[in-house]
Amino acid sequence: MHGWPVPPPKPPIKTASQLAIERQLKVSALEAQGLLKSERIKAALLRVPREDFIPAEYRDFAYEEVPLPLPGTAATISCPHSSPLFYEPLGLGHGQRFLEIGTGSGYGAAVAREVVGDTGQVTSIEIDPLTHAFAKRNLERAGYADVVLVLGDGGLGHAPRAPYDRIAITAACADIPPPLVAQLTLGGRIIAPLLEDSGQRLTLITKQTDAATREELCDVLYVRPQGQYAS
Numbered sequence: 001m002h003g004w005p006v007p008p009p010k011p012p013i014k015t016a017s018q019l020a021i022e023r024q025l026k027v028s029a030l031e032a033q034g035l036l037k038s039e040r041i042k043a044a045l046l047r048v049p050r051e052d053f054i055p056a057e058y059r060d061f062a063y064e065e066v067p068l069p070l071p072g073t074a075a076t077i078s079c080p081h082s083s084p085l086f087y088e089p090l091g092l093g094h095g096q097r098f099l100e101i102g103t104g105s106g107y108g109a110a111v112a113r114e115v116v117g118d119t120g121q122v123t124s125i126e127i128d129p130l131t132h133a134f135a136k137r138n139l140e141r142a143g144y145a146d147v148v149l150v151l152g153d154g155g156l157g158h159a160p161r162a163p164y165d166r167i168a169i170t171a172a173c174a175d176i177p178p179p180l181v182a183q184l185t186l187g188g189r190i191i192a193p194l195l196e197d198s199g200q201r202l203t204l205i206t207k208q209t210d211a212a213t214r215e216e217l218c219d220v221l222y223v224r225p226q227g228q229y230a231s
Contacts (some may be wrong), residue, residue: 006066009057019051022063026080036084040093044114045083053077053107053138070105072131077105078170087115089204089217090166090191097163099183100124101154101192102170106135109147112168122147123161125154157183164188172200181207191217 014022027045030036036045051062054077058068067076086108092098094117100109103126113122124147126132132151139147150158154169155177162183169176169192176190184190184207193200202217 006069007058007061007064009055010060012056012059014051014060016049019049019059019062023050026063030081030084033081035081035088038084038088038093038115040115041084041087041111044111047114048107048110048142050080050107052142053105053110053135070131071134072128075104075128075131077107082170083108083111085202085218086168086170086191087112089202089215090168090189092116092166095119096165097121097161097185098123099158099161099164099167099180100170101157101168101180102126103132103135103149104170105131106138106142106144106147106149108168108170109135109149110139110142110144113144113147121161123150123158123164124148125150125152125158127151127153155179159183167191169193176205181205181212 027042036042051059054062054068061068063080065079065081067078070077092112092115096116097120098112098116100112103109103124109122109124116122126135129151136149148161157179163185164183165185165188167180167184167190172193172195174195176192180190186207188207190205192203194203199219201219204215204217206213
């Protein structure tokens with residue numbers, strides 16, 4: 001899975017206190033690595049219990065740097081460092097309208113909801129019905145019922161809530177689907193793993209008046225998307 005070793009499933013034994021300590025240690029490690037700088041993103045990562053968005057048999061591995069299986073076809077929750085890896089370059093911040101392509105477990109949407117605050121909005125699209133249902137249960141149980149979840153093709157975006165200030169695509173695609181560019185505000189940013197001959201590059205796109213600028217950030221390894229714009 002993703003080229004990463006996945007730990008074997010087992011009944012969870014760690015207490016909430018133990019996992020809270022692991023969460024604090026993980027956030028401190030991400031800061032030390034230079035991946036985490038924003039105080040709002042840091043506070044969100046500390047506030048959202050990642051373990052509550054993971055199937056019970058993998059709960060004890062919540063803060064290990066491995067992707068973990070989710071209900072659905074080839075569905076995973078990415079490594080813990082993925083949230084700041086995406087959200088820091090995006091400049092995700094208070095009051096923004098955020099669109100996530102690939103809801104997964106719902107964890108990324110919960111973190112984003114904490115970052116954008118009550119004056120922002122979070123919309124997340126998932127194409128797999130089982131994964132969508134799992135995320136919906138997780139977010140409602142965790143108190144994020146105001147996150148708008150859409151079951152559908154993320155490449156088409158979600159026009160009723162557009163335009164968006166920031167968009168994150170959590171699957172590797174050949175290029176940014178045109179509907180997403182159209183639903184992005186002028187000056188808005190999209191981040192996505194883009195396929196290249198040598199692999200995948202996490203790429204930041206900023207929408208300008210007459211074009212879009214692209215900045216390649218780092219090599220990554222993500223699942224391929226489904227839907228109309230699947231490569």
